[in-house]
Amino acid sequence: MIPRYSRPAMTKIWEPENRFRIWFEIEAHATDALAELGVVPKSAAEALWAWWATNPAIDVAAIDAIEAVTKHDVIAFLTWVAEQVGDEARFMHQGMTSSDVLDTCLAVQLTQATDLLLTDMDALLEALKARAMEHKFTPTIGRSHGIHAEPVTFGLKLAQAYAEFARGRERLVAARAEIATCAISGAVGTFANIDPKVEAHVATKLGLSVEPVSTQVIPRDRHAMFFAILGVIASSIERLAIEIRHLQRTEVLEAEEYFSPGQKGSSAMPHKRNPILTENLTGLARMVRSAVTPAMENVALWHERDISHSSVERYIGPDATITLDFALGRLTGVVEKLLVYPARMQKNLDRMGGLVHSQRVLLALTQAGISREDSYAIVQRNAMKVWESDGALSLLELLKSDPDVAEKMSATEIEDRFNLDYHFKHVDTIFDRVFG
Amino acid sequence: MIPRYSRPAMTKIWEPENRFRIWFEIEAHATDALAELGVVPKSAAEALWAWWATNPAIDVAAIDAIEAVTKHDVIAFLTWVAEQVGDEARFMHQGMTSSDVLDTCLAVQLTQATDLLLTDMDALLEALKARAMEHKFTPTIGRSHGIHAEPVTFGLKLAQAYAEFARGRERLVAARAEIATCAISGAVGTFANIDPKVEAHVATKLGLSVEPVSTQVIPRDRHAMFFAILGVIASSIERLAIEIRHLQRTEVLEAEEYFSPGQKGSSAMPHKRNPILTENLTGLARMVRSAVTPAMENVALWHERDISHSSVERYIGPDATITLDFALGRLTGVVEKLLVYPARMQKNLDRMGGLVHSQRVLLALTQAGISREDSYAIVQRNAMKVWESDGALSLLELLKSDPDVAEKMSATEIEDRFNLDYHFKHVDTIFDRVFG
Amino acid sequence: MIPRYSRPAMTKIWEPENRFRIWFEIEAHATDALAELGVVPKSAAEALWAWWATNPAIDVAAIDAIEAVTKHDVIAFLTWVAEQVGDEARFMHQGMTSSDVLDTCLAVQLTQATDLLLTDMDALLEALKARAMEHKFTPTIGRSHGIHAEPVTFGLKLAQAYAEFARGRERLVAARAEIATCAISGAVGTFANIDPKVEAHVATKLGLSVEPVSTQVIPRDRHAMFFAILGVIASSIERLAIEIRHLQRTEVLEAEEYFSPGQKGSSAMPHKRNPILTENLTGLARMVRSAVTPAMENVALWHERDISHSSVERYIGPDATITLDFALGRLTGVVEKLLVYPARMQKNLDRMGGLVHSQRVLLALTQAGISREDSYAIVQRNAMKVWESDGALSLLELLKSDPDVAEKMSATEIEDRFNLDYHFKHVDTIFDRVFG
């Protein structure tokens, strides 16, 4: 966890206090169920909740001090709770194993984290939609291989990002379902010492589903899937970040990250406005993605469990979710405040002397009866002249004076192929598909 | 693609012939739709299908020869088809761009591959279920950290694997939906030169959905998600493979891969039966997983597309699906023919002098009114003696003669805690959850 | 292995015939040593070499057919050789284990592959050096964050690439040393049945060093290091590829991949010249890098060996070396034939109205006694005007008419700061460092 890439709400989920609060709730709900089953006295559960109703502070330092002696975190916690609640607390954790608490707690933390990420996603989607609508018909050049291709609108670029993050949101919902399970099944998952009803009760109370078959732990293919989904979303962040970095290049300059008046771009070059937020997002995407491989390596635990996954999760649980939360927030801000320069977009569109319309002319020639190969050759020889003139020559004028073209098409027919609106006639269709 | 790790049905999907067949179908269906829209003559579409109805051989070498000149694969293909079909073929590909064909074809190939993988999964699930039912109540020791914990059944181990692969199957269905989309939207995705109805028609005919907004290509977050899901499934394969490798260890020997009479285990040590299939599966899992990172790196294409993803997909498209198909098939065979040794499982269960029952005694003492800490100490001191005797001493006998225990529990009550069936009373519940 | 990304010399190393040839040499040299030690008759070794001297064809199909029965590759090979050589061949492989042959063979193949890669590297370095010298003083804008910064020369960019690949070459030499070891130490590495002198003899004959302590296999940390080094080199390829892709962007167009007259850039847009080779190299770099993680996962073999590494190496051994060989060759071609446009470089340099000289003015003002903060503010306010004019205004003129500047610097002194040569005075120094 790097403070500068962290936001408080997500960070809090991973702090010891939140973990201990969840532990308590798991234990107390379990005690309720055990009392209902007659395994422990009802007074035990009541004592726990009575104490909890006082909204007690969690003394993390005290629990840590006990753990330093017992070298066991759950025992330390139970000991501390017993100190607070008194004798009735001895009925807690009856028939449970530490992993029942730890794994169910992780499930709760990951669902809390996912809920935050879903909120982040919604904000990003809203920002993308608003800017997409704003620039629905702002013409800009579409590029393949970094080379001018044909016109698109800036709104289409943002609609594409919207659709991609909308998919990301759906995947996140699936990720939540993957990890939102509860396991209270004892030392090797057989419920030998605890009735499955306890698990069912705790699951219901915590908004989790029941793990159909656990070992000592919840199977880690779930977590692998979860982090893989975060990695895919991070890759989508990288994509949009790289798009913006390209647009802000000096030679392109079709858009810029918002630049606050007091901000210094560089200690040496005062004129510089650098896309540092999106460059930063590129790096953060790499980090979120770096959690995927260790999460997959965690799946193959030995027999009913080994603890190799635990240290990995101590890192990637907080790091991947905190970093992704921060990155989504940062990206939302970048999108919301992005400075967009339609005039420059038009200027870039025009700079190639009309080459972007060559495809239309090619089709027109084909339809006028010239073979595809010949049409291609005709357009290409004119296009090459324009290209080599670095935009000084105009494709339109060259085509008009090309006898092979003139033979098949009138000047007006040719001019007709250079109309920008032709390209945008299906923008509405696409927006309907994306925004419904 | 490594021949020894490949099966014909999956390999065929990735051979040039299948690719060219799919290309033709995309082009011909598109020509149908273009004809319907009046863009090209109906005779053009009819000519294509008439030729196709002759079930023509695809001359891969001829197409390759054309590509060697044009340096463009789709143009080479179109040229070859035109040579076969004649003049009418010039209406093909009207308003389309190469990527329309290439990306939609990849979508078809990946769905074909996924359908095979789903069949593989079904076979594996069936094998796991059959063996799980067979060994539903075969007692075996559950292990955490590689150390004996408490009894489970061998069927439970397999039920766990079943549930994990059933999740894998669901993810595979999701993976299929991710990549089963069609894009025929032109050079930069605006449908400038082709009506969206063409895309819709081709999608319907090929069983794909329509990509809501494409650029020149189908967005690669879909493929990243696809390969990530394969990676998670591979990790589950690794897990089951490692379980079997552990069980086959000389000291454990609770199960063995089937060993055909003629097979030589080693050139030097004729007595050896090595778990080489599951070791191999461990390696294959690493390979399937290795596709995940490049697939994620492919997402951030520049602007409306660059072609960096293409070479990556030429490797991982075939390699990851072929390897996973082979691995699932191999694993299914291993499960089906696995030699299981219940007698040895029981022997291993017994070798620890009853230590596996310590948890039950601990609980009983607590319920008899001894504090958790004292109960723990009592059990631990006896357990340690057994442990240090390497199974020579019996925990049951020691506990019976421990006065602190005897004070609270009768010999019969203690013996009662050493009953194996106690651990299996919820096996039915778990099986119901898993197998429904 | 993808044929289109493969070159014959490297591919040949990984073909069965080469493997079998190496196997024979290992076995025959070992037999020599065994004969020298008196373990086997000298006639046995002589018989082997006598047959080898006939330059016999290796019948791969025949060996495969035997393997199909024995299910053991080395036994199959030995059987086939025995069929060719006759009775004396039974002394081969005395005291050896299959892995002695397999692992030493892999070492030979990897060193052969590395030797090719070193040759590739030399060609790339030569190309980079030639083009760096050619453009040692070709001015071009240096960019940070994609934004114009200060002038560099195009030669400096290439010198940077040269230095990076020179480091890559050194790492490759280290990689070769890592994997060029020989192990002939028997089933568990104890030399129980074979004298260490055999290993030493074979190592010398094959140009390998002796593995100080092997288990059944050569330790895989060596291979992990090897593939990690390939991954770093691939990343350097990606870097140069991305530089060229940037330079070829329509708006930048300072350099282009060579475009052969007959080449079609796109089926739809005949004017397009796409940097597809460098985009392809970007993808190939991802693939070479994808070998790193499985190679590292291969290190932790169980006890004296398991065979999980083997399938991984069947993929990544050929794939990573063949792909890297191809990529280095392709990159060399790109560099050699790169079309460089100095006029366009100068045009881009000039387009920012002199903003690139702002740092020099800033320093001059500081040296003229204005505080750093005030100097910064003065330069920034003028720079911002230029920036917002999109190059229409000139920083030089604005500064001359800024009273705060004029107070401290004469017009000539200001103009002096706009001299391009100023930036290149240490280019010689840098070239001396890099090219010696």
Add this chain to the structure above:
Amino acid sequence: MIPRYSRPAMTKIWEPENRFRIWFEIEAHATDALAELGVVPKSAAEALWAWWATNPAIDVAAIDAIEAVTKHDVIAFLTWVAEQVGDEARFMHQGMTSSDVLDTCLAVQLTQATDLLLTDMDALLEALKARAMEHKFTPTIGRSHGIHAEPVTFGLKLAQAYAEFARGRERLVAARAEIATCAISGAVGTFANIDPKVEAHVATKLGLSVEPVSTQVIPRDRHAMFFAILGVIASSIERLAIEIRHLQRTEVLEAEEYFSPGQKGSSAMPHKRNPILTENLTGLARMVRSAVTPAMENVALWHERDISHSSVERYIGPDATITLDFALGRLTGVVEKLLVYPARMQKNLDRMGGLVHSQRVLLALTQAGISREDSYAIVQRNAMKVWESDGALSLLELLKSDPDVAEKMSATEIEDRFNLDYHFKHVDTIFDRVFG
């Protein structure tokens, strides 16, 4: 950075205070050189060092507060230093760019980190050597595929680990050389505003070499190589950790992690002694390795630099080095205190009824004139009986009574093949190779 997986000395390297101290030294040494060159007054350098000589506290909070306004870390630092030192400080940083400071500082931090890691390695190597010597001739079974193979000594296992970590140490020395370079070359690496002599002076003072050609930054292939090497070392840690985990399995129990008397293994199963340290090391290895891919993705910065690498390095710089430092320390402790059970090793060796000697018998039969195939068949048929008896039958006795064997070998000759010392005759040779 996870506190429980961190040690103070390494953590300190990554704290802001250490970073600011290094920044000061870079700036002050540079000012010395600038003064020597006559660019700035000598009094400026003197003022800096005079203040430094007072051993001033670094007020991290104050610097952070300035950064919150300027949004630029180096400017914030320079401002704070200027506040402390006074007017003379304005000559600092003359002609330098932020990256000159940041990248050189990172080089210093990474070399400091590497020096600690080298010390860690030495301690680990010493521990391995001591235990290897102690158990040089402690017999234990060698295993391939998890199956008993032939005898080795426990010392050989440790010698193998020693040799592997000795290679790791050499790689670490190479890693240090990779990243120990200094770049003070200005905004785009041309030394336009700063003499290369400044760089040379600072490099000498800080014990770094000079970066031959930098852009704005030190090229990131160096860092990629650095983290890749850490990843390989982590993989070696994983290997030894997994070996120990295997040895501690209940059924094997040839060694155990030290278990302190007060330690509780499990809240439920008091008899358990779990190899949690080595399981933890397995997880930590995954984490160190997870830095490799993002470090490689960092190489391809755009043009003369983008800042995408920076956030990645903020994570992996501390995380990978701190985690590896901790892991090496933990592994050293595990090795030093490892409980080794030679009696159990012998017991395991004996449990297979002498099957481990089958290879020797096979050779003897071959040497006695039976064909390899027949020898193999004879040994295998007897070996299979032993195997199926689960150790109840003795291979020695079976062979003695097998007429095909008896025909060629006397009872004494057969018994001779069952002598353990036979396997250890070259242990001295191997130890000499490894420990010199």
